[in-house]
Amino acid sequence: MSLRVRIIGAFVLLVAVAVGVGTAAHLAEVSRQLEASLRRQAARVVDALQAELAITQKALDSELDALQTSGRLDRWLSVTGAARYAQAKGRLAQGRVDVIKLLGPRGDILLSGHWPSSFGALDPLLQRYQGEQPEAAVLVGEATPLGNAPTLERWRSLRRGRSQLTLVVGRFLDLDALERLRATVGADVLALCRSAQGPSSSFSDKTVTQLTDCVHATDDARMADVGFTPGQEPLWRDRFFLTPIQLLGSDDFSLVAGLSRQDLDEVKAGIVRRALFVGFASAVLAMLFGLLLATRITRPVEALVQAAEEVADGNLSVRVPVRPGEGGPEVSRLVDAFEQMAADIDQSQRELRQAERVAAWREIARGLAHELKNPLTPIRGAMDVIRRAHRLGREDFDAILEEQAGAVVEEVERLKELSDAFARFARLPDPSPEPVSVSAVLDNAVALYAGEETRVSIERNYVGDGVVQADRTQMATALTNLIKNAVEAMDGAGTLWLSTRPFSVEGEDGVQLAIEDSGSGISDEVRERLFTPYFTTKGSRGTGLGLALVHRIVVEHGGRISVDNGREGGARFLVWWPKGKVEA
C-alpha cells in the first residue's frame, strides 16, 4: 500500500472513529432522556387508569343502590317469565351496566339480563368469594354463551322473605371497553391479560412476559405503522413500553398499559441517520484533505523515487521535479543531495569512460606496437644479413639475398594482414537492421564446414522462428568468426552443436544461439581476455581481433555474448540477440 493511501486512510479512520464515538455517546444520552420521559408518561397513564377504574366502581355501587332503593328489584321479583326478563333487559339497555344478575341462596341464577337463558345455572361467583364482598370491584370472567368475558363486578346481599339473594352488577371490560379506556387515558395500547400461571397470591410474581391470553385495545393506525399483527405477543412487547397494573381485588388478570416506543425509535433512528450522513460527509472531506496533504508530502518523495530509478537506468542528468520549498526544507536538502550525487556519479562515469578509452587505446597501441614489432624484427634481421653478405662479397650472396628477401616479403604480408584486420575493427559501420533469421545465418556460416570432405559433424536444434532485427552482414561476420574459431579449436574434426531458442533477458524478448564445439575448451584465464583486441591463442596465426570484432558487433546490436565450457569439454559460445532493438 503506497504512502499516499496510508496517509489518506489514517485521516478517514480518525474522522470515522471520532464521529462514531460521538454518535454513540449522543445516542445513549438521548435514549436515557427519552426513556425517562416515557416512564413519566407511563406513570401518568397508570394514574389515569386507576382513576377511571375507581369511577367505574363508583358507578356500579350507584346502580346497586338504585336497584335496591327504587323498588325495581322488588317489581322484578314479583313478576315471572318474560316480564321479569323484559324489565331486566330494559334496564341493561339504558347502558349504566352490562351485567345484572340475581342469584338465589345456592348461587343459582334467578335472573340474568345479559344471558337470559342461563336461568337455573349455578354461578361460581359466591363460591369463589365465599360470600365475602371485596372492598373494590372484582374482575371476573363473566360467563357468556361464547365464553368468559372479563367483567368488573360488584354485588350486594339482600334478604327477601326468608331467602338470601345476591344482586350482582357489572361492567364488561371487553375490547370496546378497553378501547374507550385506552383513548381516555392516552395509552397507545391497553391489554387485559391472564397470568400464564393462573391465580397467585402475589402480584409481584408476575411479569409482563408471563402474561398471556390477552385482549388488546390498540390504536390501529399506529399499530399498523409498526407492523403489529393481533396475536403477536412477543412483537408488541418489544415495540412498547409496558406497565402492568394489578386490578383491584383481582389476582387472575392484569391490565397492561403500553406506550409506543415508535417516537423513541424514530428519534434514535434519526440520530443514527444523521450520524451516518455526517460521518460519510466527514469521511469524504477527510479523504479530500488527506489527499491534498498526502500529495504535498508524497509528491517530492515520488519524484525522488522516479529520479532514482532513472539514475539506475543510466540517466545521470535527471533533475528531480520538485518546486522550491515543496515538502519542506528537509525534502529540499534531500533533493539537492540527490542531484549532487547524480552529478558526481555522472562525472565519475565520464572520467571512467575517458580513462577506459585511454586505457583501451593504450592497450590497442601497445598491442599494435607489439604486433608491428614482431614482423619488423625479422625484416631488420634479414636486411642485416643481406648487407653483411654484400659487404663480405660472399659467393652465395644471390642465394642469401633470395632467402632473406622471401622472409621480408612474408613479414610484409603479415603486416598487411594486420593492418586490414585493424582497419576492419576500427571502421565497423553502423548497423542497418532488418529482420534476419538467426538459424539461416548460422546455416550459411556453417555451410563451408558441412560438406562431405570435412570431418566436422553438425547437429542443429533450432526452436522458434529465431527472427531478429539485425544487420545481416555484421551478423554473418560475427557468426562466421565464431564457427571458424570453433572448427579451428577442433583441429578441423569433431562435432559442432548449433542451437537457437527464444529467450528473454531482463524482460526483453530475444533469441539465444549457442555454438558449441567438441574441442579442448577454454581455461578460465583465457576466458577473461577472450574478447580483448589482439589477444590470441593461435600464436602468430591469429590477429587477436576476430572475437573482439564479434563482441563489438553483438554489443552494438544490444545483445550479449559469453563463453563457457560445453558438454564434452569443448567451448560453448552463447550469444543473446534482442529481437527488435538495435543500439545505435
Next chain:
Amino acid sequence: MTRAGRFWLLLLVAAAPAAGHRHPAPGGQLTVSLPAALIRATVDAHVFAPVVEPAVTGRVRDRVAHPSLDGWPAWRSGVVTRIDKSADLKTWTLVPRDDGDRLGRAVALCLGALGTSNDWPALALAGAGVRVEVETTRKKVTLRFTKPVGPVPDLLSGCLLRGPQATGAYVALTGGELRRREGAPLGPPLLSRIVFRAPGSPAELSGGDPDQDFGSTLFAPFPDMVLLLQAETARTADPLGLQGKETGRLAAFRSELNPDMLSGIFWNGRGGEAVGILPPGLAPARPLPEPTGLARPLTLALDDLEPNAPTLRMHRVPGDPLVDGTVDRLALMLRTRGLRLVIDDPVPGPLMDGVEVIRWRPATLDPALAVLQLAGQYPEVLARDTSVADKLLSPDAGERLAAALLIETTWLEDRKIVPLLWAERWVSVDSDLRGLKLRPDGVPLLSDAHWGQAR
C-alpha cells in the same frame, strides 16, 4: 202471487244477503308491519295469483260463488280451468284460463324445472328426488315427472302466476304499497291500499314480534318448530348426550333445556316443549318415541372452561330472539359438559359438521309434502330413506300420511333431528278488520279482508 213471481221474489231475497256478504264495505287502507323475512312473500302473495287455491268451504252460497275445479273438489283456481292426470301419475296437464306461456313459465319456475328454486314445491320435489319437465303451448301446459306424483294440486297451491305484470288482486307500487287491481282473477279485493311499515313499527296488522300484542290475535293453524339438526359427526360425538341406551337421556335433555321457560322468556309464553318434528295441528295425534326411565338432568353450572376445551360449531340464522335464546341455552348445557360453543351463520350445502338450530314452518297442510319440503331444504336428513320417500307422493292421502309419520319416527330415533320447542305464529290485528286469513306458511292473506266500519 204467481209461482213465477214467488220464485223471483225468493231469488231476490236470497241474492241480497249474498250480494251484501260479497261486498260488505269496499275501500279503505290497511297498514301492515311484518318481520322482514315475510314481507317479500306477503307482497308476492297479493301481486301474483296462486295457480291453485284451497276451495271455499262453509256456506253453500260461498261455494257457489267460488266453485272448485272439476274433479278436484278441494281446489279452486282463477288461473287454470282444468287439471288432468295420466294413469301413471307421471304426466299432468293444466288448461290455462288465459295465456298458457305465462302459466307454463311460472309453473316451471315454481317446480324447479328451470333450475334451483326456493319455492317449497321445488324443495319438496327435490326432497323426493323427482325432476319435472314442463311443456307449454298457448292452450295447455304439460308436466312430466320422473316418478309418479300424486298431490300435484297441493304442489301447485304453492305456485304463483309470476310475471312482469301483476296477476293477483293487487299491484305493487314503489314505497312499499299495494293498490287494488280491478282485473283480479277472482274479482277485485275489498281493501284499496295496503301499506307496509318497517318491522316493529305500529300498524293495524303486525306479526312476528312477541312483545307486540294488541287488538285481536289470529293464530296460524299450526306453530313454528324449533329443531336441532345434527350432522353425522355430531351424532357420533353426541355432545348433548342424546344417544345411548339410557332412555332417560332425552327426558334429561328436555328438562335441562326447559322449553317452557325459554318460550316464556323469548316468545311471550306462546310456545312449549316439542316432542315431534311435524307441528301439532299439522299432523294428527300419533305415538312418538317418548323417553322412558328416570330423568337425571345435569345441574347446569357456569364453571370456567379449560383453555383447550373441545368446541362444537352451532349454526343458526341470526336475529330471531327465540332461536337465539335457544342457542344460548344450549351453550349453557354444553358448557356444563365442558364444551365451548362456536356460533356461526348457516353454511350453504348439506350440514357436514356440528349442529344447526332451525326455525321451521311447513308451507303446506299436507304432512307428507311438509316432510319433503324439510328434506328438500336439508337433503342430508332424507339421504338414506328413499324407499319410503316415494310413498310421500302417493295419490292416497292416508298413504302419504303414514309415510310421513314413519319418516318422522325414523328421524327422531336416529336423532337426525331433535325437536326442541314449538312457537305459535300469530298476527295481531285491529279488531275491526274482517276476512283476514293466514296461509299455511304464515303469510297473511288480505284478498278478502275488509273493515267492519268503512275507512
